[in-house]
Amino acid sequence: MTTPVCTSASNAAAPARQTLPHSRLRSTGGTPTYPSFSSYVRARHSVLLRTARSLTANSSDAEDLLQTALTKTYVAWERIEDHRALDGYVRRALVNTRTSQWRKRKVDEFSCEELPEPEPVPGGDDPAEQQALHDAMWRAIMKLPDRQRAMVVLRYYEDLSEVQTAEVLGVSVGTVKSAVSRALGKLREDPELGLVR
Numbered sequence: 679m680t681t682p683v684c685t686s687a688s689n690a691a692a693p694a695r696q697t698l699p700h701s702r703l704r705s706t707g708g709t710p711t712y713p714s715f716s717s718y719v720r721a722r723h724s725v726l727l728r729t730a731r732s733l734t735a736n737s738s739d740a741e742d743l744l745q746t747a748l749t750k751t752y753v754a755w756e757r758i759e760d761h762r763a764l765d766g767y768v769r770r771a772l773v774n775t776r777t778s779q780w781r782k783r784k785v786d787e788f789s790c791e792e793l794p795e796p797e798p799v800p801g802g803d804d805p806a807e808q809q810a811l812h813d814a815m816w817r818a819i820m821k822l823p824d825r826q827r828a829m830v831v832l833r834y835y836e837d838l839s840e841v842q843t844a845e846v847l848g849v850s851v852g853t854v855k856s857a858v859s860r861a862l863g864k865l866r867e868d869p870e871l872g873l874v875r
Contacts, residue, residue, distance in 0.1 A: 722764070
């Protein structure tokens with residue numbers, strides 16, 4: 679895991695602000711208020727990296743995506759008055775950045791008919807079988823169109839409501855409902871998931 683490059687930049691740019699440890703974050707109504715950008719990154723990095731990982735194919739891309747989103751957040755830090763909105767701001771930056779990458783990406787990934795490893799035999803609560811199901815689910819999610827994948831990740835992995843998902847993506851609630859419904863239909867029909875059910 680890499681340390682965000684923006685952390686030291688925020689300390690250098692704002693020496694007058696005192697950086698408090700995570701345990702001393704100010705709180706308003708149960709929601710933390712972060713005294714500096716670096717304190718926010720320290721407190722929320724792992725959660726935000728999990729979101730970035732959900733939107734990308736590998737951990738290196740996730741770290742790069744998060745760095746870009748955190749850079750955008752750092753630039754806008756002084757304009758974000760409500761710290762309850764910070765996670766939403768970063769999530770939005772993650773999704774927008776990833777969408778831009780999808781649009782610019784050259785087609786350099788190819789799907790194949792056969793998986794390189796045989797499917798495990800289903801049954802029981804064996805950790806290996808649970809991992810196989812987890813991996814199969816992620817492979818199925820990665821086959822979804824980009825927009826549907828983002829909605830499924832925000833709805834079910836980030837546990838956002840339909841309204842929150844619509845706000846993050848800048849679409850209507852109806853669009854979220856219909857796209858998620860289509861995505862779930864595709865996941866139900868995925869032959870790989872049928873093998874491990």
